[in-house]
Amino acid sequence: MTFVQLIDCRTDRFDEMNRLMDKWVEQTKGKRTATHDVIGRDRSDGSHFVEIVEFPSYDEAMRNSHLPETGRIYEEMVALCDGPPVFTDLDVVRDEQLNVLVARAFFTAMGRTPPDRIVDQLTDDYVDHDPSYPRPVQGRDGIRAVLEGWYGAFDFSFRVDDQMAEDDRVCSRWTWTAHHKGEFLGIPATGQDVSMQGMTWQRFRGGRICESHWMYDRAGLMEQLGVLGD
Numbered sequence: 001m002t003f004v005q006l007i008d009c010r011t012d013r014f015d016e017m018n019r020l021m022d023k024w025v026e027q028t029k030g031k032r033t034a035t036h037d038v039i040g041r042d043r044s045d046g047s048h049f050v051e052i053v054e055f056p057s058y059d060e061a062m063r064n065s066h067l068p069e070t071g072r073i074y075e076e077m078v079a080l081c082d083g084p085p086v087f088t089d090l091d092v093v094r095d096e097q098l099n100v101l102v103a104r105a106f107f108t109a110m111g112r113t114p115p116d117r118i119v120d121q122l123t124d125d126y127v128d129h130d131p132s133y134p135r136p137v138q139g140r141d142g143i144r145a146v147l148e149g150w151y152g153a154f155d156f157s158f159r160v161d162d163q164m165a166e167d168d169r170v171c172s173r174w175t176w177t178a179h180h181k182g183e184f185l186g187i188p189a190t191g192q193d194v195s196m197q198g199m200t201w202q203r204f205r206g207g208r209i210c211e212s213h214w215m216y217d218r219a220g221l222m223e224q225l226g227v228l229g230d
């Protein structure tokens with residue numbers, strides 16, 4: 001179970017504390033078990049700070065606390081604070097990256113849901129980047145036309161294999177499997193079962209996808225369709 005530690009403190013020497021944190025990061029390379037660190041300043045009290053440190057588990061947090069470097073940095077941190085920091089230990093009982101859920105739903109729906117419903121998950125000014133396009137596709141109507149082409153050529157589905165999120169961006173690694181049932185780029189239906197792997201980087205705004213960058217092996221797909229050979 002993921003574990004989070006909140007460190008609540010007051011200091012008028014945040015610049016020094018910030019340098020102290022950089023020092024800890026450098027000294028604990030290859031040793032620390034912390035996976036994510038966020039420090040927030042209270043908007044109503046500029047000397048009040050809360051640090052949020054994430055660990056894979058409570059046991060990993062304890063391993064991190066027992067590092068000699070952590071102990072030394074803690075002593076220096078206390079010296080910079082107006083009083084002893086207050087620690088709150090939390091077991092994470094729910095952790096949802098909301099944009100990740102939207103991205104997963106987008107891929108799950110592809111091939112199984114009509115294009116009109118797929119584009120409902122996109123912003124009006126959506127931009128789609130694909131290395132096989134001569135230029136980016138703009139807007140819902142543009143991407144709807146692209147989807148209709150794929151739907152007409154293949155019965156297909158996506159399997160999401162891995163996802164990572166940062167700020168307003170999500171990257172999904174996926175596997176696409178399909179049955180070639182109609183014309184595709186001038187290639188008549190072959191009845192061939194095909195697959196590709198790829199990744200899609202997506203940016204979100206207001207809970208909808210506003211931009212996508214696609215990377216996949218189209219040459220491998222063409223080879224499976226018998227267009228490219230040795």
